[in-house]
Amino acid sequence: MPPNPDHGRMNFALPPDLVSYLSDLDTFIAQKIAPLQARDDNERFFDHRREHSRTNWDAGGLPRDDWEDLLSQSREIADEAGFYRFCLPTEYGGQNGGNLWMAVIRIHLAKKGLGLFNDLQNEHSVVGNFSDVLMVREFGSPEQKEEFIKGRLEGNRVLAFGLTEPSHGSDATHMFTHAEKTTRDGVQGWVINGGKMWISGMHRATHCILFARTHGKPGDAIGITAFFVPRDAKGFVIESYEWTFNMPTDHATLTFTDVFVPHSAVLGQIGHGLPIAQTFVHENRLRQAASSLGAAMYCIEESIKYARKRKPFGEELSTNQAIQFPIVELSTQAEMLRLLILKTATEMDGMTQKEIERDLGDKVSMCNFWGNRLCTQAADRAIQIHDLNTSTDIIVSGIPLSSDSPLLTSPGRYRITEGSEEIQQRKIAAYLFGYVGPRKAELSKL
């Protein structure tokens, strides 16, 4: 009995042009990227040897050049084919992709598994992220845009993002790095002292967007300023690279000792650097959630196939409830989470940054923490299911039990980099219990 035709309906299907875009992307990957991956034993960067192939153990554990060159090459191909700049505004050669489309693309690519087309270990993808470009576009002077956006897209400017410090935890208002106004050699500017940690990409960056306190006291939201600091500035030292579960490292520890920058190095308004740092936090969290979901779906799918294929005593492994039920649990979550991500992305697309923060911050954090946890659990389960009958099938089926499994460790990383699970939960709780957000007034009256 079809329902009343006069009743309003809903529609949960992906828009047809997006479905078609995913198909084009698949074709492009199959025709242009997969052959490059298959060439010259480039598979060594993706199979069980990949941690070793990517890591220059004796140079601080940094990525090897041949590995990063291959990534660059694939990005250039994707740029020529029109995919790489998808999320950029049209003025920079992009298509102004938006959050919904980006989320669907991130899920789609991560669900395909690991490859030269997409690699969660270092956020490489044929469809690029450009938070740095968007940040300069939003807050930069015309000169800064000219230098850093144009330069970035042409490849002669590379920006690192210098916010985190060893001891301030998740609350950047307690940062220790500080800058004072000064004049050096007749040039008005700032002298910076302090240190940063876990700064990604510094080994190839030409500049660091550095956040430092210029006035106010620890805990003040106002008083933090952003600076462009060139890599070769005097007093700017890369002390070390931090080794993690997930090698190679590109997590630099930096110190700044009497580093001078001219006033033109200031990004945005003096003392208002923190909002710059937080501009794309929601976009990044959602994008990460989408990638985690995709990776979880990959693990689920591989587990299903393996459990059907594997017949330890003549009977399919998948006939065991101990195999079936955990996959049912994971799969149900993946179905549900996918919808929350798509809904949240859709709503973000119609809101300003300020509205997103006020009305949608809890939903973004829900997507993020659930996605990252789900992915870790799905990877853990996939390994457990494959291990029940240890075999080379494990490698063949795409979950290489190497020391650098992107399945295990990247989501693990995700559970930290955009705010740990606990930080996300704290944020959601603040909305739910009305300490911030739309229910603040209502619940405070209780």
Added chain:
Amino acid sequence: MPPNPDHGRMNFALPPDLVSYLSDLDTFIAQKIAPLQARDDNERFFDHRREHSRTNWDAGGLPRDDWEDLLSQSREIADEAGFYRFCLPTEYGGQNGGNLWMAVIRIHLAKKGLGLFNDLQNEHSVVGNFSDVLMVREFGSPEQKEEFIKGRLEGNRVLAFGLTEPSHGSDATHMFTHAEKTTRDGVQGWVINGGKMWISGMHRATHCILFARTHGKPGDAIGITAFFVPRDAKGFVIESYEWTFNMPTDHATLTFTDVFVPHSAVLGQIGHGLPIAQTFVHENRLRQAASSLGAAMYCIEESIKYARKRKPFGEELSTNQAIQFPIVELSTQAEMLRLLILKTATEMDGMTQKEIERDLGDKVSMCNFWGNRLCTQAADRAIQIHDLNTSTDIIVSGIPLSSDSPLLTSPGRYRITEGSEEIQQRKIAAYLFGYVGPRKAELSKL
């Protein structure tokens, strides 16, 4: 930066006419049902005294008449106001509501908590369920429709659904009750022997739709036939009523000893009764999932309010992470599950029964088992949070710690009545691993 206007978008907002319908429903409840509940100490049926007020302990634990009369009265009011028959086809005075609208209404009502407008303990609601009517409409003869649909809506026919038996578990093909063709007093018909258990509503029913094996052997899907058996048929005995966590009982245990019915009592085709029994299994499972979700949301909301209001040592209870984080977990699930229910309902609205079974059975089961479990967990958490500081607030705030908490026990019941959690998971697994459903061919080739 708003996304590319040429890109297709999605829309997750409820249709405006549905939002408006919910508002009308709220107004109706406030104006017509709430006053009736407030009258004549009718609150005794809903506050901490409700188990005792509803139960006739000394008459087998059946519902008391004044309780069931009050329910009837509220349904009549709702029928006059045009709400009660919402899901029925227009030919029977309904609005042909459909699965999406019904799901949204079920969530909405359960989220309001417990009251004369909606009570999960016995599936009473001002917006009715009519599985029996729809079943007769689909499979009945013109005479049966005349008698049982018209009679049902006028109140002189009440149908019970007689499928479950004590020992066949969840697989009705192993049922023991059987019927043989016979002629009695010159009338062609059937003689039925066997027994049924957990038959709801039998104490007020005029007829039981009884399922019995007429040919084939245990385990055969074919060979089960449905009969209308009048309550006063000779040999039809209500042996007892089963007491449960959730009193009053209306779960009768029945025996049939040489019960004769004429051939006109057969519903549908001989031997094809099982599909009749299963006709609305997906609709029922989804409706139940929606009610469970609504009840979970109620528990979450009450917990949030209580934790803000309660200040055990001058500080709000809600400042504790041990209070916050479990609510964050539950709330995230509620957000996600809501979308999966709405999506599944929307898809069901565009499909035939056969298509639903083939392509959507796993999603329905996902909604069902997750919803019922979520509800139990939310109720458990609500009780735990309220209990942290035992107080009369518990009753005031709508989670009466009485011996018949609908919060605790109804969802518990839900975890059984439409197929236990394990049964749902088994079904989902069958789809996921390709033993049934759309991936059957693909995954069997592995």
Added chain:
Amino acid sequence: MPPNPDHGRMNFALPPDLVSYLSDLDTFIAQKIAPLQARDDNERFFDHRREHSRTNWDAGGLPRDDWEDLLSQSREIADEAGFYRFCLPTEYGGQNGGNLWMAVIRIHLAKKGLGLFNDLQNEHSVVGNFSDVLMVREFGSPEQKEEFIKGRLEGNRVLAFGLTEPSHGSDATHMFTHAEKTTRDGVQGWVINGGKMWISGMHRATHCILFARTHGKPGDAIGITAFFVPRDAKGFVIESYEWTFNMPTDHATLTFTDVFVPHSAVLGQIGHGLPIAQTFVHENRLRQAASSLGAAMYCIEESIKYARKRKPFGEELSTNQAIQFPIVELSTQAEMLRLLILKTATEMDGMTQKEIERDLGDKVSMCNFWGNRLCTQAADRAIQIHDLNTSTDIIVSGIPLSSDSPLLTSPGRYRITEGSEEIQQRKIAAYLFGYVGPRKAELSKL
């Protein structure tokens, strides 16, 4: 290869005299208590009808007299047989049982299921608890011992324990009830004002041991005094009884309005009542943990037997991993928890109250919260397993799905009454992280 005979060994076997005591207890129950339970339809107090049989719905939900009289009768039989006073000192006719033996006995009795010999709903047991006697023995004057210990054992004094209030939460130092020195009719004494809630046994008590602030301010540990207040004191009113999941209620809400007691009513030192209240907190928590463990073991055992017996489609239910694995999880926990309870009890037996608080408080709380949670989970699982194939076996096998399942609700109660799970975890954390306890100095230096 047997190990080196010179090496010291351990011994985890129960002492033989304790094993033999359990056997004597079983014999006594079989010969003296079981027949009484079987007589005069006394089974109505234990089968599915028990909530109704025990509850006087129309008198505030209090226990019926015939129910409490039957309990008294069984206790008298047990006293004559020498079991009832087991834990009391020999001077009061007991055997000075100690914590280890009491824990083993509590586990043993609860593991036998529900009966007139032991009922967790109201802590009735043929082997009694006597916290009140021990409290008066420890802190009372000779006159008080004469009146309240002798009177209690002879049955003409019944004490309720009046500590909890509606709004101070788990921290009694914030209590609102207060007493001031006064002289009335020439008698020096105290006038008490305030209120108490959740006071068990008040309906049959002759006196309430009431805790009230006599000096100091909210939050001070010192300044709370204990008083014997007779039930018939002027101004002492039982306002109501709180209905819970677990009927009948014996949880009174009390008010005290200008209630006068003479100075001789003071128990212990003025201002030092709080340590009196806390004297047996560890003993009670451990005893409760033992009962919870026993009940969990009962649920596990019933589930195992049912799953072996039940053959829904000709195959034993227990062949399903979805049945097996949850029982494996529960059973492993029961094995482990049993040892922690026995070890903790053994260590308590060799320590003073002060040493227990300093060195063992975390272990006691570990036993308590894990035990109570395990019991709830085991009951939940038992119900789920039995429900998979709803059947009368459920009642037959001893887990009656009645509205007053001791399996479900008593442990639920346990999760509150001696400090909620969260309170226990907070306490354990304080020891683990060195905020109190033996590691305080070491960890504070970090």
Added chain:
Amino acid sequence: MPPNPDHGRMNFALPPDLVSYLSDLDTFIAQKIAPLQARDDNERFFDHRREHSRTNWDAGGLPRDDWEDLLSQSREIADEAGFYRFCLPTEYGGQNGGNLWMAVIRIHLAKKGLGLFNDLQNEHSVVGNFSDVLMVREFGSPEQKEEFIKGRLEGNRVLAFGLTEPSHGSDATHMFTHAEKTTRDGVQGWVINGGKMWISGMHRATHCILFARTHGKPGDAIGITAFFVPRDAKGFVIESYEWTFNMPTDHATLTFTDVFVPHSAVLGQIGHGLPIAQTFVHENRLRQAASSLGAAMYCIEESIKYARKRKPFGEELSTNQAIQFPIVELSTQAEMLRLLILKTATEMDGMTQKEIERDLGDKVSMCNFWGNRLCTQAADRAIQIHDLNTSTDIIVSGIPLSSDSPLLTSPGRYRITEGSEEIQQRKIAAYLFGYVGPRKAELSKL
């Protein structure tokens, strides 16, 4: 009130001579092993560089020689000091340690963290395991004992254990490798064909104890025979080494093509090899459980210290319930599991192999699966707690976030190597539900 002195008591304290032995072991490690670890940058094998320092990436991922030489050196020192052979019988220079003492030692060493004294990654320890020696002692001929026990202890015989195959899963009776009687060059013997996988230590072994079917059919317990096959036998090929999460690898994949061995190579009785393979399965599982527990305790302790030390915003991290409560859960489990391990070890010490299998197999599996899972969870939580405020403290405090964290990956390995979690649970279930073990008769009658 101390308990009745006539009552039998229990004793859960470690025997004093064992406590004293642990202390001697600590002294030895501090004086002899720690200095060696501190020398010549040997720390590189244990700090964040250790995966790279240990792995010869370009030689199949095998352990580097300097790494394995260092391990040998430490074992020699331990042998001289009288610790290494602790578990061996006195006839071979050991002390016949027994299961209880070995379990306590394993817990103690793993609890100290990672070092040259004990390394779970490859089961290296200053107190050695000697399953191979005990196996030859139990089943070998006098000549075999002379060659393989004496040779092993002198260092000129090294044995690998060749049971597992790529596709038979956990049931070795389905192995594919087979041997036929033959005469070659006048010597009676056997010709072996087949393959093995995940064979540890093969890269340094002189012989493989190879299990092959000599008669019977797949699934038969009888018909599998054990052979000593020299590494240089013709047709015996090491095909590859499998890379895992946990590098370096020492997991060889072997093939056997017409490999001839003389009759004297047979270990034990022909056709009765399977019991040989299973001889020490319980001892190994328990030892592994003990190591897992120790590692879990290490993670818990490090987390506690870090959370006290770390003050992100001036307040200790450990004041958060989201930090405290998970540690409370883990710590409670560690306390409980420790007792079950000690009890099981104590009971094993008084039983024959046959009795252990019949009466204790479920307890051993309980220890094993719970221990391995607990360890994984404790490591995961330790990482999560440390990550909340990413910092160099992570490395300093002994949980180096390197790509080869023994905390994360070794227990992960444990969840596989002695039978996966699922295999353990299946085994426990078989006992609990009476399919095997002491309750078989009782429960089969239901």
